[in-house]
Amino acid sequence: MPIEIINLSHEYNAKTPLAKVALCDINVKISDGEMIALIGETGSGKSTLVQHLNALLLPTEGKIQIGDQIIEANVKSHGLKQLRKKVGLVFQFPEYQLFEETILKDIAFGPKNFGVSAEEAEQKAREMIKIVGLDENYLEKSPFECSGGERRRIAIAGILAMGPDILVLDEPTAGLDPKGAKDMMDLFKRINEDFHKTVLIVSHDMEQVMTYCQRVIVMNHGKIIEDCNVHEFFQSSDLLKQLHINPPALLQFKDLCKEKGIEISKDALSIEECVREILKGVKR
Numbered sequence: 001m002p003i004e005i006i007n008l009s010h011e012y013n014a015k016t017p018l019a020k021v022a023l024c025d026i027n028v029k030i031s032d033g034e035m036i037a038l039i040g041e042t043g044s045g046k047s048t049l050v051q052h053l054n055a056l057l058l059p060t061e062g063k064i065q066i067g068d069q070i071i072e073a074n075v076k077s078h079g080l081k082q083l084r085k086k087v088g089l090v091f092q093f094p095e096y097q098l099f100e101e102t103i104l105k106d107i108a109f110g111p112k113n114f115g116v117s118a119e120e121a122e123q124k125a126r127e128m129i130k131i132v133g134l135d136e137n138y139l140e141k142s143p144f145e146c147s148g149g150e151r152r153r154i155a156i157a158g159i160l161a162m163g164p165d166i167l168v169l170d171e172p173t174a175g176l177d178p179k180g181a182k183d184m185m186d187l188f189k190r191i192n193e194d195f196h197k198t199v200l201i202v203s204h205d206m207e208q209v210m211t212y213c214q215r216v217i218v219m220n221h222g223k224i225i226e227d228c229n230v231h232e233f234f235q236s237s238d239l240l241k242q243l244h245i246n247p248p249a250l251l252q253f254k255d256l257c258k259e260k261g262i263e264i265s266k267d268a269l270s271i272e273e274c275v276r277e278i279l280k281g282v283k284r
């Protein structure tokens with residue numbers, strides 16, 4: 001399901017003394033199967049933008065088209081429930097949204113809410129708990145017996161159980177330990193590659209952005225100021241400086257090698273590839 005955002009603006013508390021323009025004239029196209037990072041300084045509008053993707057927030061100007069559904073400012077939209085099934089939005093700290101007494105009930109809640117039979121919803125829960133890397137015997141436990149990282153997986157399983165085409169994650173690895181964060185990112189990559197879902201991740205972690213995403217959209221003061229291929233982005237040193245972004249360690253390492261006369265190809269984007277290139281140079 002492709003997404004097209006056209007001249008979208010969002011003003012919180014419009015026409016009140018607390019009015020605040022959070023998004024200003026946003027234009028973006030997202031194709032099926034992309035894995036995209038949405039980055040930008042705190043307060044730049046990332047969370048506001050992603051909440052438009054499943055109509056939790058509505059544009060105050062402009063429009064957004066998701067598949068056949070068009071949501072336009074000042075026009076009453078229908079079928080938003082169906083849209084919320086198609087675009088799974090995972091908030092930051094989704095684990096706080098678990099509320100059922102068992103994990104089974106929690107994961108099955110979404111599909112049931114969308115009219116799936118109880119048996120089918122439970123079947124979905126059994127499938128999804130495994131996809132997020134937890135054992136089926138978790139299903140009978142209470143979510144409150146689980147660790148924060150496990151709970152986050154359960155919350156994500158609940159979103160996946162609704163069968164969304166597009167998965168939108170707002171800072172999904174915030175607060176996880178390095179292994180937990182890596183496992184989580186590997187999971188999203190699998191969801192993108194093996195299940196062919198479009199994945200949009202809001203992140204402040206440039207290592208993750210470089211390792212996992214193909215495209216970067218950069219926001220600043222409610223506007224999109226860059227939208228490009230991830231490798232192009234990390235090669236624009238002036239832009240990175242302007243955005244106060246530290247390039248990923250691997251790129252800093254390559255720059256340092258270059259200063260010392262060891263040129264590493266720009267296509268080498270993992271430690272292994274860099275080592276291979278350095279060895280080639282040494283042998284020469």
Ligand SMILES: Nc1ncnc2c1ncn2[C@@H]1O[C@H](COP(=O)(O)OP(=O)(O)OP(=O)(O)O)[C@@H](O)[C@H]1O
Binds near residue numbers: 013021044046048
């Ligand atoms: N409910 C709200 N009411 C009024 N203003 C809001 C509301 N939510 C966000 N804002 C404002 O809108 C702007 C964009 O906020 P948003 O939460 O989208 O930023 P963000 O890029 O997600 O930031 P962060 O990286 O800190 O999560 C900020 O100036 C914020 O103060």
Ligand SMILES: [Mg+2]
Binds near residue numbers: 046047048170
């Ligand atoms: Mg945010």
